[in-house]
Amino acid sequence: MEEITLASVRDTPLSVDEVLAAVSDPRAGGTAVFIGTVRDHDHGRDVAALSYTAHPTVEAKLRSVMEKVLADTSAPGRPVVRMAATHRVGDLEIGDLAVVVAAAAEHRQEAFAACRRLIDDLKAQVPIWKQQAFSDGDGEWVGEPRP
Template sequence: MSEASGQDIIRLIGIRDTPLSVDEVFAAVGDPGAGGIALFVGTVRDSDHAREVSRLSYSAHPSVEGELRAVMEKIAADFPVRAMAAVHRVGDLEIGDLAVVVAVAGPHRAEAFEACRRLIDDLKAQVPIWKHQLFADGGDEWVGAC
């Protein structure tokens, strides 16, 4: 269970159509009680399912920030975390662009790693963000929740 209140723990939530900053997310989770900070950066890769990806686009439901907050509140209730931050990009992205950045600060590295993995996994499974991949062969694919 968290050592700080849920409001203090969730330091940054953002859904943006502008480039993301690893430094911003890292700075948001700085905490004097943290012995470890785990950070995950998701980038646009050049292939998927053995097909060359030319670019992709993310779109989000209007409820996305509230849904992301609910995911983060659940993690804060389940892990002894000190701070959390998550930002996701929407709109058109190119290969190599940052698509998502999440970070968790915990009293020890094990809790920070576990909570960070849960944050990105639950974000992908539960938050209403969809990915539209465009392939070099002219095909495309919509991916449910990303």
């Protein structure tokens, strides 16, 4: 049975160990993890601060995206058995974990494919927006509000 074991958006620090534990399963021969961290630059500019904001429906949308990825990346006889994702909101500092996603599958190919698809679809479809403040005093919003 394939399952989503963690779909969380929170304003507290994220844990890679929590996500790994959530996808642990004796059926899984491979686990793929993506960890997104706050970097000190973007578009060749120094980043001074960063904040994430989310729509109130964010966790429901995250779960919906995860269900689609799980269904699409499980191959007949080679399922993705577990999937987990956490994203941080609020003010973050350089080096903080912003997102952690993982997929565990019977085989590595499906684990890699599911993890990559999950982070790509999360960034494209889940209503979380990033506000960056640059060292020169300028700033920008990344992403557009989508319910």
